[in-house]
Amino acid sequence: MKQPPLKKWLLAACIAGTCATTQAANVEFFDDIDTGPTPLTLEQHRYLSFGEVMYDYYRHATFDAINQLLVNQQLELFDEDTDYAELLLGDLYVTYGLPDSAETIFNRLLKKDILSHTRAQTWLHKAALHYREGNLTEAAMILDGKKVDGLEAADEARRKLMLANILMAEGDFSGALDYLNGVPIETDEGRYATYNMGVALVRGGHEKQGLALLNSLLNQSADSDQALALRDRAALAAGLTQLRSGALEGAQAALRQVRSDGPFSEDALLALGLTNYRAGAIKRALPLWLEAVSRNSSHPSVQEALMLAPRAYEELGGMPQALAGYKYAATQYREALKDLQRAIENIQRSGWADNLLPEDINDAGFLPANSDDMAQGGELSYLYKLFSSNAFAQRFEHYRQIHQIKLMVEHWERSLPALVESYQIQQQTLARNLPNVRQAINQHQKEQEQLMMASDKLGMEIPNFVDMSSPEDVANAEQAIMWQKVDSMAKQFGSLPGSTHSNALRLRRMRGLLLWDIAHQSVEQREKQIQASKELEEESRILAERVAAVSLQIRDATLRTRDDLGQRLAQQQSRINEIKRMSEATLEALEQSMQDDALALLRANQKKLADQLAEAHLAVARLQDTSASGDTKQRTGS
């Protein structure tokens, strides 16, 4: 079942909350957001966590979405003040089939002073819950009152749709029509509601209005398989209604709109043949029924046509063709009975319900997953009626959800020993390493503090101007070595061999040239020094963070050595076993119940087919007897 899209305001409320807390007065656009790290506020944490929930919600992973919300509740990230999370949890509980939990949430929300939007939305959810549970009076009282004033367009359509369905169920067709007019027919919900309303009106004796609604669907464009199939259904229903009331032309016009390769084509062929038959045009009915006969003989309409085609031949005087037709029908009925027997045996096998499950654990489809295999074996034709019934769909949905629980429990059953072992390994490793790590981190912390002080000192001591009184401070490495040599030679000049006047002049020139070189690049050198100092400070800061991180880890590890996590993990084993046992028992009960329904349906089909087979045999016998008495009359000349 497709989930309705969550209202955008729900997300907007969350995001608005985030912005409101962080920037009360300023409107913040993405371009203005500083992309550097910022402290995680509560609202930002909620933004990320609720986003994760939304991801699960929109990918229809209901169980995961509920789990996320419950985990975050436990972590006190979401509480009773986060209305948007509460409302979503309530909605998810409804989808997951936990109406009591949902109602508790809705009632709690309604007692609070919440935004009028949220209040109306909550009432709508509550009404939907009553509606789902079959409490139509309670649902109608909410939906028809002022409590749901101010809903957005999509919610308003949902409200009208529910009211229309409720009034339809009560037989108030004009009231239902008023509400239905407010539901856009282009949507899936609108189309289904229009169809249901059309059929209900016809059943209630308001044929003209019912036909108008069914015909309105025929003019709608359909772009999905689901929409096309519904259009076929509407055409078929309109055709059958008019056939019943003798409006044969209208019936034919409607039935011709059913696609010849659609899921209702066999029914349409049978019905079109019937309209011609009723009009006395047996010759026109015959090819339609012959076409139906060429289709899959497990289809109920094809099985009907198997007898109608030879009947038409018979009425047209084609006795040999009629005889062959009845014999062919008998053969097909026998084959169909064999197929039915095989289907019954297949259903009685254990694991039948498991084979119906979709591959994707979150996929809740209209038909069971292996419907293609079933269609090939003819089983689907017989079980289609069952699969499209609400009672079976609900039971199958429960089966799918409990199977999902069983898989989850089996996952934890496999994981738990690994988690317990991980915990034990952690404890052993910590016991072995913690003393050394504690000792080492103290030493590292001292070294890091010294380094930080030294780098701070260095940074402060570097002047932001160039002073040539100490040339070595602004020289590069090569110049500094050269300056050291030249300066030391100048200082020791006189005591060195070759301390002549000319050498003294040469040394002075060289010193001057070196000083000029140093001065020439001194500004650039100073900038590099300042930059290097800043980098050193940054490295020192990161080192401080790393030391703090390791210290924190040591604290956490120390706590870990004293906690009771291992015991708490081990305690979960009994819960896992209990839920696994319960889920297996529930699955068995659900499978049994689905099997019983399927078998009852197949046995009814079996009985019907047996009757049809008997009819075919009788028809063959009758024709053969007629033919034999004709021959005798011819021979005796009577």
Added chain:
Amino acid sequence: MLLPDDLAHNNKISDRKPMKAFFSLCSALVLALYSPFSVASDDGLSEQIRQLKNQALNLNRDLTLLERELLYATPQTSIFVSVDVGTPIRLVDINLTIDGEHVGYHFYTDQEFEALTKGGIQRLYTGNLTSGRHELEATITGYDPQGKDYQKTTSYAFTKGAGKKMVEMQVVDDLNNQQHKFEFREWNQQ
């Protein structure tokens, strides 16, 4: 051998046959399809199912918390992915490396991508990273609105401190190139 009475009876059946077919067709169609709402059955099995669901949700919540407590005893690093709401560009898959080591890959089904475009946020990676500098590299494959595929890689450096680190990688539309680009947001939790 058939008796004359049987034949007569059979003839009557045959005469009525077309209308019988019509009524069975009508009832099958209308009854199978007319179901505007469902009425819950409230038997013992339903109650058992409800109890089981509640217990399973509680167990899953508790075990999730215990697992987190065990695996992420130290503050973890999480990388999240989100996309522009209502983007016309289709994200196909994403590949994530941290410090050159492959840590995550996800292929997006239609439903998952739709969930992202409606405001969902996906947690692509959670793990224990050492403190200090790290380099994240993300490669995405996508289809532009014309259905042409392309690949883009981006890198982002962050520093992990003592607390939890959360990085949101937002895949936003680069409307000039009709492709995606990344924007990063980063949070520290003490």
